[in-house]
Amino acid sequence: MSPSYRPGYGGADPSAYSSYVPEQNYYRPSGYRQPQRDPHAEARARALAEQRARRAQWLPDEDDDYDDDEYATLGPRERTYLEARKRQQQIERAQREREEQQRALEERKWQEGLEQRQREEDARRQAIHEQQRPVKQQRREKAKRSEEAAKAKEDAQRRAASKSPSRIPVNDSEDARARRSPSPPQQRPPPPRAPTPKPQYTEKHEEAASRIQKRYRIRQSLQTIDECERKFRDMKKAFTYPTTLDFQKPDGGHVTVQVDRPPPLGFTSANYNLHAYLEGLLKLLMKLDGVESWGDPKEIEAEVSRVEPWWKGVWRDHVQGESKRK
Known part of the structure; x- marks a missing residue:
């Protein structure tokens, strides 16, 4: 046998080819066709x-066996x-149910709040009515x-006018003189006056009185708020910031701290102006707390809230400076 002969390759050397790739459909039956995609x-x-x-x-409660039969053809x-469409629909349905429950809850809370305010208003009106009842009775x-x-x-007066005066017997001469002299005109009794009608008080009168009193209280409250605001402006305008602050020492006496930064407001136990200013602000706050029209004390509270941070900051700076020098 010749050395160049290779069985199975027809005497050709397979190494002469770069690669050996069999036909793509070599192992595929001749009747096989590539399945086409259904466009519908x-x-x-x-x-x-x-x-x-x-x-x-x-x-919604139908059995899903019919769906399984339909799935079998797909x-x-x-x-x-x-399946993805079905899950999306379930998610959307659950979301709608949650939103409806939330709306129902909010509506129920709103209705309960409205009923609570109505009960409070009825109780307040009843209390005012009970307070005014003795006055109305009087x-x-x-x-x-x-x-x-x-x-x-x-x-x-009617009984006195109905009684006629008694006649006194007189002699003939007196009777003749009486006939000769003109008799004075007889005064008629005044006509009886019509009785004064009794005033009738109804629920409408009581409700009108309650509204008048409420408006009067609101007017008084607004006047009080205006007065507090004017006083607050005057106090704030007249206040002068101190240049030094006195702090009490634990062992007695006090230490004076220089103010190195422009303070918004200040407070110390030794400074009269700061005491007076802060006390005036607190009095204004207490006065506003008693106003029935619910005045807004935020501006005054803001002034008070800046007092302690300021003087505590001054003391902290002083302590830090002392520790650095030591």
Whole structure:
């Protein structure tokens, strides 16, 4: 046998070729064809998903066996699409239910708050009515006594006018003189006056009185707020910032600290101006707390809240300076 002969290759040397690639369809049956993609599969899957969504809307508790039968006719891609669509619909349905529950909860809280405010308003109105009841009773009794006194006086005048004066027997000469002399004109009794009508107080009168009192209190509250605001402006304008602060030492006496920065406000136990200023601010706050119209004390509170941080900062700077020198 010749050395150049290679069985199986027809006497040719296989190393002469760069690579040996068999035919792509060598092992594939001759009747096999590449499956073509159905262009209408995605549209059918979408239509099927919409049909299932409509059916789930009207029949949410329906058995899913029918869906399994429909899935059997679809490929993996269409089945995955339908399952994702179904999960998305479930998520959206759960989200809508949560939103409806939240709205119902908020509406219930709002209704409860409204009922609570109505109960408080009724209780306040009832308390005002109870406070005003003795005063109204006294007024009614006073009007009744005045009416009874006027009626008794009119009855007395009527009885006095109805009584005629008694005749006194006189002799003939006196009778003749009386006939000759003109008799003075007889005074007629005054006509009786009509009785004063008794005032009638109803719930409308009481409600009107309550509104008048409420407006009066609001007006007084606004005047108090305006007065406090003017006083606060005057105090703030007249206040002068100190250049030194006196702090009490634990062992007695005090130490004076120089103010090296422009302070917004200050407070010390030894400075009269700061004491007076802070005390005036606190009095204004207490006065505003008693106002029924709920005055806004934020501006005064802001002034007070800047007092302690300032003098504590001055003391902290002083302590740090002392520690550095030591």
